[in-house]
Amino acid sequence: MKYWIIILAALKRKKWRTGLTISSLVIAFLLFGLLRSVAVIFTEDVDLSGDDRLIVSSKYSIIDSMPIAYLQRIRGIDGVEIVAHQDWFGGTYIDRANFFPKWPVPPKEFLDIYQEFKISDQHKEAFISTRTGMIAGQKIIDRFNWKIGDRIPIIGDIYFLDDGTNLWEFDLVGTFTDIENPGNEDQVFLNYQYFDEAREEEWRGVVGNFIVKLTDKNDGPRVAKEIDAMFANSMDETKTSTEKAYQQMFASQIGDIGFIMNAILAAVFFTILLVTGNTMSQSIRERTSELAVFKTIGFSDMTVMTLVLIESLVLCIIGALLGLGITAIMMPALSEMVSVSLGEISLEISVILSGLGIAIITAFVSGFPPALGAMRLKVVDALKKD
């Protein structure tokens, strides 16, 4: 397009201003890319089939617990291969800033279900046979420089020992890795049996969630229904969902994240609209006599208006592409950061497309008033101002 040179000339006229405007657009679209990618997790359609793991939690709240006795009954359901369970231990290792998730689990069943956690047979054996045993992800090991055989002190905040003190000690007996999902290496697992026996008596005999491994992943909907039906009229009713759906639910307990994110984005884009709109109007005002020259030499009113709109469009598209590009680059690191609590995230095509859509809308909304002004500009008036 031969008019390209005119657009470039307009943008290059005040390089600093163009640069700053593009920078604020880049930041806005970076925020957009990151927040939308996280938000996708909360809005994804829940698909009960295709996931060979189910999570059974208390029907009314994810912090309520269920009797450990449910385990035997769940195991008896047709299509269930293994049943494990996990609890949220909370607790602090030396400093609150060192936070990482700690889960009491039944060692054998848990590791049998989570085949993706790579652990040597020797370490697995040690975890199963050591009452006070703990295994830690490679990241934790690296982070705190732990060695096998170390005694790891954890200050309990949810769970106290039966004597009323809260200094728990665990023996580090193994490490595991998860190559597919390195974010999972940022947690530790404790032996449930010891945890249950050592905690205060009135708390014993319950678990936070059951994890059910299916023989056939297509059985998910049926098995989930049977489990929930089995405990339907008991004291502790259950709610069974796929692991993915559970993660979604877990995360949305933090508040209506989707809403908060959208509110932030709306504020960001409102600001961006003002910034871009201001840049465009200022730039057009400064170039009044240039625009008059274009009209003088035969550019029609519509052409001049189109040129201004394209200028605005170029500005916004560059900002959006750079912002989304940086998002794409940051995504693997971000995904790793949130993968423990939220699961994997990625920059989806739908996010990119809606980002570009917003860029185009921003360009038109902010470019339209100056473009209209440029279209209506009368050469004789514009040149008189000199």
Add this chain to the structure above:
Amino acid sequence: MSEILVDVKNLSKEYKRGGETLVVLDDLNLEIPKEDYLALMGPSGSGKSTLLNLIGGLDTPSSGSVSINGERIDQMNSKQLSNWRASNVGFIFQFYNLLPVLTAQKNIELPLLLTNLSGAQRKKHVETALNIVGLADRSGHKPSELSGGQQQRVAIARALVSDPDILVCDEPTGDLDRDTATDILNLLKSLNEDHGKTILMVTHDPAAAESAKRSLHLDKGKLII
């Protein structure tokens, strides 16, 4: 004299402000033959620029007609006027109004972007125009790297590049010192004599008027010989 290029008949231009009507041009008649070089003088506010803009198709009259080469430009709409200006008239103003980030060459090329010429053809036309104004060696310079006189030459080349029949100049030497003004006037003279351009020039400078073939005076919206 030869063929008539510009034919202005009973031309009036008025502005209404509040209840008052300001008559800027009053039932004015003017014929400019081909290859004429006409200087238009007169006191400030007498309507010189207004007349020039009407003849150049930048403005439309309140009444009367303006024909250029037999075409009634006063009856054209804004889009038709734009098209007409692109190929029939070249404008030269007191302030050069060049795009500061573009080189002389790119500034001159702008009017040609509206044509169907190829990049190579446009380049050739630009070179020709640069040669005519004597700036072939400055084609890569930006306006800030040129003197006022050189910038005006670039503006003249831009007006010439689409090869229009008529050049309209509104105080083309108004912002230049005497020597530079003389150079520009000589250039305009040669455009008229050697290249057959018809020129209509508004000026306050008697020396500039002197260099034209003839001059007319405008006073209170009427022409006086």
